[in-house]
Amino acid sequence: MTGEVAVLGVGMHPWGKWGRGFVEYGVVAARAALADAGLDWREVDSIVGADTVRGGYPGYVAGATFAKALGWQGARVTSVYAACASGAQAIDTARGQILSGLADVVLVVGADAAPKGFFRPAGGDRPDDPDWLRFRILGATNPTYFGLYARRRMAVHGDTTEDFAQVKVKNSALGALNPYARYRKRVTVDEIAGSAVVADPLRLLDICATSDGGAAVVLCSMEFARRQGVAEPVRVRAVSTVTPRYPNTVLDLPDIATDSAVAVEPAGETFRASIARAAYEEAGIGPEDLSLAEVYDLSTALELQWYEDLGLCGEGEGAKLLREGATTLGGRVPVNTSGGLASFGEAVPAQAIAQVCELTWQLRGAAGDRQVEGARVGMTANQGLFGHGSAVVAVR
Template sequence: MTGDVAVLGAGMHPWGKWGRSFVEYGVTAARAALADAGLEWRDIGSVVGADTVRGGYPGYVAGATFAKALGWQGTRVTSVYAACASGAQAIATARAQILAGLADVVLVVGADAAPKGFFRPAGGDRPDDPDWLRFRVLGATNPTYFGLYARRRMAVHGDTLEDFAQVKVKNAALGARNPYARYRRAVTAEEVAASAVVADPLRLLDICATSDGGAALVLAGLDFARRHGAGDAVRIRAVSTVTPRFPNTVLDLPDIATDSAVAVPPTPETFRESIARAAYEEAGVGPEDLSLAEVYDLSTALELQWYEDLGLCGAGEAVKLLRDGSTAPGGRIPVNPSGGLASFGEAVPAQAIAQVCELTWQLRGSAGDRQVPGARVGMTVNQGLFGHGSAVVAVR
C-alpha cells in the first residue's frame, strides 16, 4: 500500500526512576534504534522529537534537543506535543515526511524524566489547562477518574475487583520477561488485593506509576528499505490521530451527568472507539485480523475498557475475554505482551513509541519469551489529553 513506511530500527532506554535528564534516555534509545537499523547518525534526514513539558525549554523543542545531543549534522527537525499521544503524533509526522518525499529515513524519539507521584499540571496555576481544571475544580486527580471508570464498569457490566486484579497478574508476568520494564516481578491476585487503596475500588497495584524512560524508531520509505536490504521489514500501515465528535465532548470522564450527551442523542461510538475505527479503516483490517494489541492500561479497569473499544468483543464482554485467557499469552488476541504500563509506568512522550517498538519486535519474531507465535498484524492505542487520538497499525 502506498501509505506504508518501513520500521528499520527500534530502541529503548529501560524504564525506571534514574534521576537523570530525559535527553540521556532519548539519546540512548536513538543510538539503539540506529544500531538496530544498521545506520549511522549521518544517514538520518529528519528527526521528530516528542516533547516533554517537564524538561524545561529543551523539552519543548525535543527534536532539536536530540539532534544537538547526537551531533549537529544539518538534519531537518520537528518537535511535537500531544500529551500521552505525543509519540503517535511524532510517528505520524515522520511518516508524512517520508511519504511526501521530504526525507528517506527519519528518526523518531521520545523520552521523559517524570516526577514522583501522579502528574501535576506544569507551570503553576493555569485555568486554561484541562488538567488544572480537573484537579482544582473537580478534585479529580488521575487515580480519582481511574476509579470512576472502574466503578462504572462494576455497576454497568458486573466487573469485579478480582477481574481487575487478574489484569495486573497477566501484565506483571509479561513485564517480568521484558528487560526494558521497570517492574520485573510477577504478582499474585492476593498481592493486588492487599495493596493500599488509592481511589476506591482501585488499589496501588491497579494503577500505573510515573517513570523515566525513552524509546526511538528509525522509519524509512519502502524504496530505501529495499536498497538497504530490508524489503521484508515491519511496516506501519496506519496512524490514527483523530479528535472526538460532537456531542461526546467530555474527554477524560465516563458518560456521567456532565456529558453533553444527556441533552443530545448520543453518537454511535465513543472517542476511543473512533480512534480504533479510523486506524482499522486506513489499514484495511479489522479486529479479527489482529495478532496482538498494545493498549494504554493507566489502570487495570481501563485495559478492560480498551478490549471493547478495539472491537475485540462487545460491550460488557471484556471480562469474558480475560477470564477465558483470550488476552493472555497463547490466547486468541494477546494484549500488552510487553507488560504494558502496569510494568513500565508512564514516560509520557515515549510510551506510544515504546508500544510500536514492542509491535516491531513481535512482528519480527524477536520478542524472546514474550513472543506471540506467528504474529502478523499488531495495533497500539492510547489517548492524549484534550482530544488527541493515538493508534498505530503495523504489519509484516
C-alpha cells in the first residue's frame, strides 16, 4: 500500500520511579531505537518529540530538547502535544513527513517523569479546561472518572468486580515477562480484592500508576528500508487521530434561511469505537484480521470496554470474551501482551509509542515468552484529552 512506512527500529527506557529527568529517559530510548535500526543519529532527517507538560519549558519543545541532548546535527524538528495521544500524534506527524517526501528517516521520541499521586492539570487556573473544572468543581480525580465507567458497566452489562480483577490478573502475568515493565509480579484476585478501595468499585490494583519512562521508534520510507536490506519490515499501515462526533441541530427559525430543519441522531458508536473504525478503514482490515491489540487500560474496567469498541466482541460481551480466555496469550486475539498500563503505569508522552514498540517486537517474532504465535497484524488504541483519537495499525 502506498501509505505505508517502515518501522526500522524501536527502543525503550524501563518504566519505574527513577527520580531523574524525562530527557534522560528519552535519550536512552532513542539510542536503543537507533541501535535497533542499525543507524547513527546523524543519519536521521527529522526528529519528532511527544511533549510532556511536567518537564517545564524543555517538555513543551520536546523535539528540540531531545535533538539537543542527542547532539544537534541539523535535523528537521517537530514537537507535538495531544495528552495521552501525544505518541500517536508524533508517529502520524513522522509518517506524514516521510510520505510527503520531506524526510526518509524520522526518529520519534516520548518520555515523562511523573509525580507521585494523581495527575492534576498543569499550570494555574484554567476555567476553559474541562479537566481543570472537574478537578476544581467536582473534586473528581481520574480514578473517580474510571470508577463511574466501571459502575456503568456493572449496571448496564452485569460485569462484576471479579471480572475487573481478572483483567489485572491477565496483564500482571504478561507484565511479569516484560523487562521494561515497572511491575513484574503476578497478582491474584484475592490480592486485588484486598487492596484499598480508591473509587468504588475499583480498588488500588484495578487502577494504573503514574510512572517515569521513555519510548522511541525509527520510521523510514519503504525504499530506505529496502536500501538497508530489510526485505520485510514491520509497516505502519494506518494512524487514526480522529475527533468525536456530536449531533448537529439546525433550527428552523423565521429569520434564518435554511433548506430544511435537520436533527441528526447521536452517533451509534462511542468515540473509542470511532477511533478504531477510522483505523480499520484506512488499513483496509477489520477486527477479525487482528493478531493482537495493545489498549489503554487506565483501569481494568476500561480494558473490557475497549474489547467492544475495537469490535472484538459485541456490546456488553467484553467480560464474556475475557472469561473465555480469548484475550490472553494463546487466545484468539491477545490484548496487552506487554502487560499494559497495569504493569507499566502512565508515562504519558511515551505510552502510545511504547504500544508500537510492543507490536513491532510481536510482529518480528521477537517478544520472547510473550510471543503471539504467527502474529501478522496488530493494533494500538488509546485516546487523549479534548478528543484526540489514537490508534495505530502495524502489519508484517
